[in-house]
Amino acid sequence: MHWADAFASKLSGEQVVSTGISPSGPIHIGSMREILTGDIIHRAIRDRGLPSRFIYLCDDMDPLRRRYSFLDPAYENHVGMPLYTIPSPEGEGNYSDYFLAPFLDVLEKLEVNVEVIKTHSLYAKGKLAEATRIAIEKRHLIRKILEGVTGRELPDNWYPYNPICAGCGRVNTTRATAFDYPFVEYECRCGYRGKADIRKDHGKMPWRVEWPAKWFALGVTVESYGKDHAAAGSSYDTGKRIIREIFNGRAPDGIVYEHIYLKGKGAMHSSTGNLISAAEMISFSPPEILRFIIAKNNPSRHIVFDPGSGLLNLIDEFDRYRLSYFGNGSVKDEDFKRVYEFSRIRRYESSIDVGFRHLVTLIQMYPNEDELIRAINRSGHRTEGSDAALRVRIESARKWLEKYAPDSIKFRILDTEEVVSLPEGSRPIIEKFLKSIEDIEWSAESIHNTVYRIIKESGMNARTGFSFFYRLLTGGDGGPRLGYFMSNLDREWIKERFAFCLKKC
Ligand SMILES: [Zn+2]
Structure with a gap:
């Protein structure tokens, strides 16, 4: 059984699934695990027929803990102030909204329907007054x-x-001295003395008390949280006792998730800048993949994310899940149906039919956009009525190539009249190929078969023989599978190119 269904199967009655993050910096794909784990469980609960509410608490009242390396030195003065009262690093608005906005945009693209609640507004509206x-x-x-x-x-x-x-x-320099409902008297290290009204956003409970207070005030029944909060003596441990012994309530069923590591770089943290933000990730990867990583792996397993060639493999794997879901694939995962259902983004599902890896190849073959679209159409992929979606995907693939693709995947098609050195033994093979080129049905398979036959007939090692063709086309000695590669090039152009090489090289 899929992990989310297994979790949901133990629940009964109405549920409130809660997740939350302190928006102190760019929200990275590591912290996306929190909200996507919650989202997947929320869906599993609904699929079981139980009513479920899904909330995301944005802890915008948390103080800025220090001036992070990505902040201007002027932010030194804001350390200790609640995030929602600090100016945005850029433009209008406040600090927390600045980091929240791209994250909300990502949620929308991932079809995560969540009620976003800002902690400061809970206080401002008096929703935490009783708990306080x-x-x-x-x-x-x-x-x-x-x-x-x-x-x-x-x-x-x-x-x-x-x-x-x-x-x-500041919120971390004050000390409460007396309480006379609804006012808390306090003094601050700056010398100020005043009164805070607990029915307003004049102050907040410390994290270890605020967490169970939110469970109590919002009736939270399920919470996904990182393993940092789950260790012995952690805030979940204290929270469990506080809700029971102080608020007379029950702790939510917790689902603990492991970190996402960046390949070769360790765990992602907003504060260190060792991260790929969620917004960045969906700019260079199909967004389903972000859901797929989380849906496929049990939350207790850590994930190592490789944005380089690992991403292409992940996309291929997702495509196999999709094919299996629609009845013609052979994925071994017994939960493949549920994994696919939790990963799919319906908006993109039907519109594009062009594989990412294919696009990565075609983009490098056809730098000109119109020629690229024609090549996509020629390769038999449905693009009709989906130009906008297709263009978004082309943009992603371009960005991936530029920033994350390993060199082994990159190539450039040489100009028709670009001189290369012909490797020894290549001339007769190319000549033979040119002679039969008109008889080839221009498909990946028959091109491959013809090339393979010619190489074999000459008694040459296949790998070496194939490398001759790459040398003429890209100057390298390898690349995408040759038959597939050449079938995406124009036959007339190959004739011209090969003839030039035989004559001038
Ligand atoms: Zn002060």
């Missing part, structure tokens, strides 16, 4: 739980509430 009040009133009990589970000591006058200083704007 309870937490403050039972602060001594919470302190005991936190100290017991984490082994860290908290000060005697500790409050599970961090007011935002009305003087300096």
Whole structure:
């Protein structure tokens, strides 16, 4: 059974699936695992016939922890301030919205239907006021739980509430001193003293209390979270006790997911810049692939993402799943149907029929866009009525070639009259090929068969024989499968090119 169905099969009644991220930097494909895991479970729950609500909490009240390397030095002054109060690194608006916007755009493209809730608005609308009040009133009990589970000591006058200083704007430099509902009195390291109204976004609970408070306030029943939160003594451990002992509720069923690593570079982190952002990824890869990586792998397995040739293999694999789903493939995965259903993006599904690997080859053969489209049509792929989608895919393939393709995949078709050195023994083979070229049915298979026959008849090693053709066409000694490659070139042009080489090289 697919992991999401197995998880959903243990649930009953109405569900609220929650995910969340602190938008402190570009949201990378590692953190996409959080929301896509949630999305897949939410779909599995609905497929079981249970009502389900799917929410994404954007923790925009978290403070900026430090000035990350991608930020201007001026951001030093904003450290400690809630993200939604910090100006955007570019243009209008605030810091968290700046990083949230491209992420929302990605979600839309991945057909993730999620209710986005900004934490600051939960506070501003008073939705966390009751939880905050309870937490403050039972602060001594919470302190005991936190100290017991984490082994860290908290000060005697500790409050599970961090007011935002009305003087300096920081949320991590204040200390609550007294509570008289709805006001928390506080003092700040900057010298300011003031009162925060817990019914408004004047402050927030610390993460370890806020998490279970959100479960309580929003009725969360399922939560996907990274393994960092799952270790012994972690925030899930304390959260479980806080919701039970303080809020009289029940902890959500958790689904823990592992990291996504970038091949050769380790785990992705927003703060270190070791990442491929989700927006970047879907600019050079078909977006289904992002869903596919998450759907195919059990959340407990770590994933190593290779944006180079690994991506092409992944796309080929996805294509095999698709073919199997529609009844003519042979994928071994017994969950292939569900994996495909959780990966598919219906908007793109029917519109383009041109494989990515094929496109990567054709783009290099035909730098001119119109010729490229003609070549795609010639190769028997349906493009009618899907020009826009096709152009998007062409753009992705171009970008991938430019930024991520390994050199072994790149080539350039030589000009008709470009001089190359003809390898020893190649002349008779090329001559023979030219003689039979008119009789070949111009398809990958018959071109291959003819070339192969000529090479064999000459008693030459096949690999060497094939390399002669690449030398004339690209100057290299290998490339895409030769029959396929040549069938995508114009027969007349090959005649001209080969004749030139025999004469002038
Ligand atoms: Zn202050």
